[in-house]
Amino acid sequence: MSNDYNSSSFKKLLDKLQQESWQLELLISGFAIFGLFQVMNPLKEELMKAIGNDDFIYRFFIQTVYPALSILLVVLLVHVILRGVWIGALGLRYVSNEIDYDELQYSKKFTDHLTKKVGSFDRYISRLENICSTLFAIAFLMIFYFMAYMLIIGFYILVSNLVELTDIFSSEQQVIFNVYWAFFYFSFALLIFIDFIGMGILKKGNLRPKIYYPVYRFFSIITLSFLYRPLVYNFLDQKRTKWLATFILPAYLLISFLLSSFSKQHSNYLTTTGDSSAIYANKGNYEDVIDNSEDLIDFATIPSKIITTSYLPLKIPFTTFKENAVFEKDSTLKPNKDERGYGFNGKSMSIPGLTLSIGNNKDVEQQKKYLNVVNNMYEVLIDSTIVEKEFIYTTNSNGRLQFETFLDISTIGKGKHLLHIVGPAGDNELFKKKIKIDTLVTIPFWHYKD
Structure with missing residues (x-):
């Protein structure tokens, strides 16, 4: 079959897959939820190791991946529950068909209100179908958002480390370079964030797009946006879903920030945190x-x-x-060249079945x-x-x-x-x-x- 997206046969195939996509959604959600539950605790352990080992890069990677997977897990759980409600509604429709408001024998006031607000049972099923499909897509879009964030920070660290490895600057000059590099780089990253929150506000008008376009192209490359850009714009061109796609990530970060400070205080004087002392054992x-x-x-x-x-x-x-x-x-x-951190160690190399060590002691x-x-x-x-x-x-x-x-x-x-x-x-x-x-x-x- 031709996979030309303009051909009628391909459009018919997409329409057929779209109608049966709920089966694939449930299958993928089930496997994903099972896998996520299995990986969350090992990720916690790796995070503790990274913090204990003072490993900033690995710690940053885990601290980015963990909330991304947490969002994916929560959204997929909600998706499975709602999809279950949708399947139950379909089964109920087979038994009782539409809602008969006359059979309820309510007063005219309540009958009119329910007819307007609840409407037909088919509309309820249709709305559930739209919500489930939207949630399934937004769950994986969140992963790409976190990936983009990680790549933006990672590119900054990569350039800083590469410049430091070249030894073209003294230690004082390196600090100055890092300050200027951070200022310019994150100033441009801020423009990307403003455009994201503003749902493309910097792409509108005449002058703004001309100035913003090079910044947009640069960050599009380093964030691999070609993988998820169609998803983003498909959400943004709809009035209801564009708000969800734009603000679900900031909302998650805000809620996480607020919840992190919420806890139960057991005593007015005694705490369960702090360093060990003569009266407390941590x-x-x-x-x-x-x-x-x-x-x-x-x-x-x-x-x-x-x-x-x-x-x-x-x-x-x-x-x-x-x-x-x-x-x-x-x-x-103090060595002439600090060897701490990540880097290639030419003194020890290996391939399956062979390890080569050259003066590694x-x-x-x-x-x-x-x-x-x-x-x-x-x-x-x-x-x-x-x-x-x-x-x-x-x-x-x-x-x-x-x-x-x-x-x-x-x-x-x-x-x-x-x-x-x-x-x-x-x-x-x-x-x-x-x-x-x-x-x-x-x-x-x-x-x-x-």
């Missing part, structure tokens, strides 16, 4: 109660609130700030020097007594780098104790980043020997 400091899918690990962790051994394992997760503090303390360790002496700085950088106290420690580095079950040591607590008494860690902390003064020495965490625990 579960992010205790490994036995941390839920990897929902909880963020705090600055440091110990195995449990109750310690029954003569030693206390202490783990401090690695962060970029801690390494910057090492460089601040010993500038000889780091200098052990430099690692020892690095760890020596870490050990001198942090002071560990139990109650008010300084405790000897020697950090090594390792990885946890999620592959995150961390510093680990074991503290001798054989001489401390039974009962409650406070573990203090003192070291460098960030201190932002306007745009100047300073490092100050402060108590970074206080963790209460109870010691009872076996």
Whole structure:
């Protein structure tokens, strides 16, 4: 069969598929809902890993994908429910046909009102059909909206990183470039957003389109708009659906923002958030109660609130700030080229069945020097007594780098104790980043020997 969209045979095929599309809608919605329920928890776990690993790019990707999939899940659930109502209405029509208002024997006032407002049963079925088809299309259009947002931010990050990799600017010049690049780029992105909210307001008139057209073309390319542009304009040329297609995303963001601040307060004085202290134990400091899918690990962790051994394992997760503090303390360790972040590693490459490593081992002496700085950088106290420690580095079950040591607590008494860690902390003064020495965490625990 010819797939020429102007041919009569192709139009007949589309009309036939349109009439039977509800079956495909239900089939796709069912599989999509099942898959989305399966993937939401793993995404949460990946988000916690990204936050814990200080991985900004991966974190941004997950934080963009997660709400997009949440919207898709909610809209598809509503679609399935309404499509079920539609099927039920069709079945009822087969049994009882139209609504007979005379049979109800209501007064003329109510009969006239219901005839006007409710109307015929066929009109109800038709409206349900339109709503279901619109919801099904809008669900996937939301995915493209979030994809466009992610690509806009991603392009900015890509250009910034590429310019930084070329080493054509000094560190100070790179900061200046990033500021100007961000200003111009997001100023143009703001025009795209204004045009989106205004339903094409910058495409109207005589002068505005001439100025806006190059910006529109540029962002059309980087957002891959050719994939979903026909969907957008098909919504915008209808009075009822254009409002839905334009404002469903801002409405979702506004509702999410408002709901994020809504919670139940259990007490006027006691809270369930905050850092551990002498009177509060944050579960992010205790490994036995941390839920990897929902909880963020705090600055440091110990195995449990109750310690029954003569030693206390202490783990401090690695962060970029801690390494910057090492460089601040010993500038000889600062490399000429910062290798942190994403990039191609030519020292280790692999294909199925073959792995090639070329001098991938780091200098052990430099690692020892690095760890020596870490050990001198942090002071560990139990109650008010300084405790000897020697950090090594390792990885946890999620592959995150961390510093680990074991503290001798054989001489401390039974009962409650406070573990203090003192070291460098960030201190932002306007745009100047300073490092100050402060108590970074206080963790209460109870010691009872076996």
